[in-house]
Amino acid sequence: MSLLSQTDSAISPEKRKQATILGVMLCISYCVSYIGRLDFSACIPAMAAEGVFNSAFAGLTGTGFLIFYGIGQFINGFLGDRTDPGAMIGIGLFFSGICNICVGLSSSFPSSKYFILGFWCLAGYFSSMLWAPIVKCIAEYLTGSVKSKVAINISATIPAGTVLSYLLSSLLLSAYGWNSVFYACGSLLIAFSIVWFLIFYRSASVLKPERISHDNSKTRNGDNISGASDQTPGLFTLIASTGLVFTILSILFNGVLKDGVTLWVPSLISDSFSLSPSSASLISVILPIINLPGAYIAIKLNNRYFNNEMTTSALLFGISAASFALLCLVGSFGPVLTVILIAISTSAMLGANTMFLTYIPLEFSSVGRSSSITGFLDACSYAASAVSGVTIGKISSAYGWNAAVYSWIAVAAAGFAVTLAGARFWKAGRHKYVSDKDDNQ
Known part of the structure; x- marks a missing residue:
């Protein structure tokens, strides 16, 4: 039986109610965090037009965010398995908001672009305090159908937050300028962090988390409930022995x-079709709207046909490559078609990301490593994003956007090959440590 298919028979009505409330709060918290992460991408054309920085420095700033996010994921993934995940989420939201407001204030300083770079890097670190602890909360505080629903719906908060970020940015850019975007997004993050703290601990007092003791036995309120006696395996042991x-x-x-691609979509649209920054940001809203079903399609494919997260992801890499290839052929027909084709690819990649960062890590909740696995994998993801953020900017500046799209096709093809090759290793290796070993999940 899967970790995501437990029944509700043993859950009291009050616990089910508090689990639902906590699940909703987890989804909203991650949605809000994306509003405060993608505002920079939406503001790049306006900031460049005002001479705040050029495209190369914008790429460096975006890369700085991703580097600090990746480092933070590695650190906070380990901390999430050892400290209070609720506190980490609230702190991350609060200080991400502070950093957003500081970016907005930076234009009043000499050499403002360096202040923007510094504060946006810090925003990257504080943003990294959310995802691994969120997965930990899903694994330990939620049970039954609530856990299943939250695990499925949490990925939808990414495109939802992206839509809200682009819409808010578009409205404020045209009316008040780019500084107002960071003020508004920062204030929203700070306000929600306060709401998070108030609600989380009330729900947590009812939902007693299922924790993993040092002898690898599940415990609830200190009572051994599994009878296991083996030592909890280390992160790198899991990586080496399960196909990770x-x-x-x-x-x-x-x-x-x-x-990496998402960061540059407003700039690609603005440069290729001579649109204003606010118009480019508004058209970019198409991207997350089409992204929205990506996670659900991936879950449906995995549950119905493959029962293997790596096989499902290989198919999604193939869809991404095909979409970018089509973009090379017909992308010049207009900005809307261009964004739709990019969105098909990023929707497929959101689905694969759901497999990599939600479903695979939850398999390791029985050995107390869900947060560590999540943090490590997400750190790897954002390390690649960091490199690609600046690389895409340099490729587009030196050779044009067509060359950048060709590079995306190559990346998608390589992802398809590696993921397909790893599918059989993951199928054999995942059952070494997970508690439920039925292949018919």
Whole structure:
């Protein structure tokens, strides 16, 4: 039986209610975090037009965010398995908001672009305090159908947050300028962090988390409930023995196509079709709207046909490559068609990302490593995103956007090959440590 298919028979009504509330709060928190992460991407054309920085420095700033995010994921993934995940989520939201507001204020300083770079790098670190602890909360606080629903719906918060970020940015850019975007997004993050703290601990007092003791036995309120006696395996033992090596390689390619590409969509549209920054940001809203079903399609494919997250992801890499190839042929027909084709690719990559960063890590909740696995994989993803962020900017500046799209096709093809090769290793290796070993999940 899958970790995501438990029944509700043993859950009291009050616990089910609090689990639902916590699940909703987890989804909203990640959605809000994306509003405060993608505002920079939406503001790049306006900031460049005002002479705040050029495209190369914009790429460096975006890359700085991703580097600090990746480093933070590695650190906070380990911390999430050892500290209070609720506190980490609230702190991450609060200080991400502070950093957004500081970016907005930076224009009043001499050499403002360096202040923007510094604050946006810090925003990257604080943003990294959310995802691994969120997965930990899903694994330990939620049970039954609530856990299943949240695990499925949490990925939809990414495109939802992206839509809200682009819409808010478009409205504020045209009316008040780019500074107002960061003020508004920062204020929203800070306000929600306060709401998070108030609600999380009330729900957590009812939902007693299922924790993993040092002897690898599940405990609830200190009582051994599994009878296991083996020592909890280390992170690198899990990586070496379960096929996660291929997942790590696959998520590097996924990071390039999911986040590296997304960073540059408003600029690509603005440069290729001579649109204003606000218009480019508004058209870019198409991207997350089409992304929205990506996670659900991936889950449906995996549950109905493959029962293997790596096989499902290989198919999605193939769809991404085909979409970019089509973009090379017909992308000049207009900005809307261009964004739709890019969105098909990023939707497929969101689906693969759901497999890599939600479904695969949840398999390891029984050995207390869901947060560590999530943090490590997400760190790898954003390391690739960081490199691609600046690389895409340099390629587009030196050779044009067509060359950048050709590079995306190559990345998608490589991702397809590696992920497909790793599918059989993951199928054999995932059952070594997970608690439920039925292949018919």
